[in-house]
Amino acid sequence: xIKRFLPSxxxxxxxxALAGCATVGADFQAPxxxxxxxxxxxxxxxxxxxxxxxxxxxWTVFGDATLDSLEQRALHDNPGVKAAAQRLLQxxxxxxxxxxxxxxxxxxxTGVSNTRTSxxxxxxxxxxxxxxxxxxxxxxxxxSYELDLWGRVRRAVEAAxxxxxxxxxxxxxxxxxxxxxxxxxxxxxxGLDAELAILRDALGTRQEAQDLVEARFKAGLSNxxxxxxxxxxxxxxxxxxHEVQRQxxxxxxxxxxxxxxxxxxxxxxAAAPAARLPQPPMVPVGLPASLVGRRPDLAASVAQLRAxxxxxxxxxxAFYPSVSLTGNFGFASEDLRDLxxxxxxxxxAGPLALSLPLFDAGRNRANLxxxxxxxxxxxxxxxxxxxxxxxxxxxxxxxxEQRQKQGEVQAQSQxxxxxxxxxxxxxxxxxxxxxxxxxxAQRSALAADRAAAQIRTQRLLASVAVARALxxxxxxxxxxxxxx
Numbered sequence: 001x002i003k004r005f006l007p008s009x010x011x012x013x014x015x016x017a018l019a020g021c022a023t024v025g026a027d028f029q030a031p032x033x034x035x036x037x038x039x040x041x042x043x044x045x046x047x048x049x050x051x052x053x054x055x056x057x058x059w060t061v062f063g064d065a066t067l068d069s070l071e072q073r074a075l076h077d078n079p080g081v082k083a084a085a086q087r088l089l090q091x092x093x094x095x096x097x098x099x100x101x102x103x104x105x106x107x108x109x110t111g112v113s114n115t116r117t118s119x120x121x122x123x124x125x126x127x128x129x130x131x132x133x134x135x136x137x138x139x140x141x142x143x144s145y146e147l148d149l150w151g152r153v154r155r156a157v158e159a160a161x162x163x164x165x166x167x168x169x170x171x172x173x174x175x176x177x178x179x180x181x182x183x184x185x186x187x188x189x190x191g192l193d194a195e196l197a198i199l200r201d202a203l204g205t206r207q208e209a210q211d212l213v214e215a216r217f218k219a220g221l222s223n224x225x226x227x228x229x230x231x232x233x234x235x236x237x238x239x240x241x242h243e244v245q246r247q248x249x250x251x252x253x254x255x256x257x258x259x260x261x262x263x264x265x266x267x268x269x270a271a272a273p274a275a276r277l278p279q280p281p282m283v284p285v286g287l288p289a290s291l292v293g294r295r296p297d298l299a300a301s302v303a304q305l306r307a308x309x310x311x312x313x314x315x316x317x318a319f320y321p322s323v324s325l326t327g328n329f330g331f332a333s334e335d336l337r338d339l340x341x342x343x344x345x346x347x348x349a350g351p352l353a354l355s356l357p358l359f360d361a362g363r364n365r366a367n368l369x370x371x372x373x374x375x376x377x378x379x380x381x382x383x384x385x386x387x388x389x390x391x392x393x394x395x396x397x398x399x400x401e402q403r404q405k406q407g408e409v410q411a412q413s414q415x416x417x418x419x420x421x422x423x424x425x426x427x428x429x430x431x432x433x434x435x436x437x438x439x440x441a442q443r444s445a446l447a448a449d450r451a452a453a454q455i456r457t458q459r460l461l462a463s464v465a466v467a468r469a470l471x472x473x474x475x476x477x478x479x480x481x482x483x484x
Contacts, residue, residue, distance in 0.1 A: 140330015
């Protein structure tokens with residue numbers, strides 16, 4: 001009996017051997033890197049600039065243990081990271097579904113039935129007006145397999161694989177964005193702590209000055225206008241203190257949300273008055289060619305482009321014949337005891353079915369046009385993201401450069417303002433000038449001190465922006481093990 005099915009089996013084997021000889025659609029070619037040799041605002045990083053890399057836990061370059069702890073909490077507890085991890089698992093499961101189409105599907109079935117035919121049908125009358133009844137027991141297995149002659153299934157698997165890579169890159173992008181937000185919020189918080197320390201010192205100085213002026217007024221050595229000016233300056237300093245405290249509360253609430261904690265509970269105590277903001281670290285800078293491989297959003301964009309290219313092949317495969325092979329083997333018997341006997345054996349091989357689309361009212365052609373348009377859209381979107389990434393890097397590097405120069409000049413202003421305040425106070429105490437000169441000098445000194453603290457904060461934020469724009473340390477590493 002097997003000989004009768006030999007031609008079908010040989011045809012199936014031949015078709016399987018031909019599978020893989022042709023693949024619909026064009027093979028994917030990754031888009032080229034930018035042609036610019038180096039970033040415009042980057043400092044000279046030496047001959048090995050292209051190999052410069054930040055560590056996976058890029059925030060450790062700041063050398064702040066509190067920041068390191070906050071980053072780890074965020075990676076472990078932030079709901080956005082957990083959601084991104086689940087999206088990655090979904091994409092990987094979808095890839096498994098697509099890969100299953102490359103292998104035969106085998107199923108096993110069993111059945112028990114009791115039947116009785118009608119004696120009044122043509123069949124029953126042909127049997128002399130008798131009906132047929134009895135039990136039927138069966139057990140068997142069936143196989144079905146689509147022969148991927150043209151590579152349509154392989155293109156579908158390629159598209160699903162690219163989607164899984166894109167989901168992984170999106171997860172890494174969420175991690176990069178989150179770590180950048182945590183670092184930015186943390187340095188904003190410490191910058192506001194520095195301003196609070198300056199304002200507290202200023203408030204204490206203003207209170208002492210007010211007491212001194214009031215004492216001089218009582219002694220007849222000053223006038224009421226000087227007293228009013230002293231009170232105004234003290235009240236302004238106190239009002240500024242409350243405003244900065246309000247800003248700090250908002251930043252602390254945002255930081256608590258980022259690390260997955262309730263904003264109702266205090267997250268970080270204020271820094272010690274003597275604490276100073278650190279100098280920003282030197283962030284290594286690579287060439288634009290390395291940007292495509294570093295930034296997770298660009299890597300995800302390339303993966304999406306690859307998936308769109310594979311979908312064009314899937315759409316082209318609809319124009320070609322599809323070949324499928326089915327078969328089954330099992331046992332069937334009226335008596336359960338005879339189910340395993342040789343006479344109860346039954347099987348079939350085939351048919352080896354071929355399906356060729358002849359007329360579909362233009363559906364396949366429209367699907368192919370749709371897939372090609374989506375690919376072109378993905379290519380244009382990738383170019384847009386690439387230009388945006390280059391702009392972000394240049395913006396961040398420009399900020400680092402200009403903030404450093406601004407800080408150097410502001411230090412000169414801060415020294416001059418402090419000297420002017422000492423001179424104004426000395427002149428007032430000797431009766432050479434009015435208290436108006438002192439208040440003007442106090443305002444200038446306070447503004448210079450606060451501006452210096454703000455510039456130091458902005459320099460730290462610019463360093464964070466550079467790390468984030470360059471892709472930071474988004475590559476998988478020990479620091480990110482908590483989100484796997």
